[in-house]
Amino acid sequence: MSGIQENYCLLIPHYNHHEQLRRFMPLIAEVGLPGLIVDDGSDPLSIVEVSRIVAGYQGFELIQVGRNRGKGSVVMLGIAEAEQRGYTHVVQIDADGQHRASDIEPMIAMSRKSPGALVSGLPIFGDDIPAARLQGRKLSLALLRIETLSTDIKDAMCGFRVYPIEQMLRVVRYVPLPARMQFDLEALVRWVWAGGEVQFMETKVAYPEQGLSHFRMFTDNAQITLMHTKLIIAMLLFSPVLLYRKLWKLFA
Ligand SMILES: Nc1nc2c(ncn2[C@@H]2O[C@H](COP(=O)(O)OP(=O)(O)OP(=O)(O)O)[C@@H](O)[C@H]2O)c(=O)[nH]1
């Protein structure tokens, strides 16, 4: 990536979060970056509302995909669209306003220092996080560390990350990433398997009372469990390569 001028845009996957996005937009617009909002087949009323919201901000564009496909699907679509518009990096930030817009600039500053790295938010949660979500995240992090044979991974599921586009498209060239909520997890695992660098930046994550989660406790957790099973089997097959790489890094 050296020699190439980094060019960042925001990428916001949106699904029935127009009320949250309405409150969040003034904060993210302040950063002064262009943005792609990819609507993931929201309800008709939500699409009308989100179209109105986005039309009110210069430099922001709404992309619609029709039927609901899942967060992973629209993030990958947004990454491809960003590449076509000449961007080298996307700052993916969820539409529900849980993340701090004021941390976008520091995250980009971190990314500029290592443009080839995936930079992920490292959530600092308050007391407002539902206990079940916290336990689920802890379990996923432990499994992700096994899957990557790495304790360097500090968070597995943050919806606030900088993805370098070229490298990310290389990661999915032969095997696509999951379309739904497993995306954040598997993207990180596959990134590490491909030899990619990951950096973490602490950032506060809120679960406000007027917030709205579309995370489906049973279905999404079941899909995440299946994904971990698949990744652990793949890791066992791939482990000689991962171990060789680790030793190489240690002794090189
Ligand atoms: N849940 C969900 N979110 C989607 C979908 N498509 C796009 N999104 C967006 O993906 C982001 C994350 O969705 P959330 O429902 O907040 O899920 P989460 O942040 O993992 O879960 P919480 O920690 O409970 O908020 C939001 O910006 C959504 O609008 C979808 O099909 N389902």
Ligand SMILES: [Mg+2]
């Ligand atoms: Mg959320």
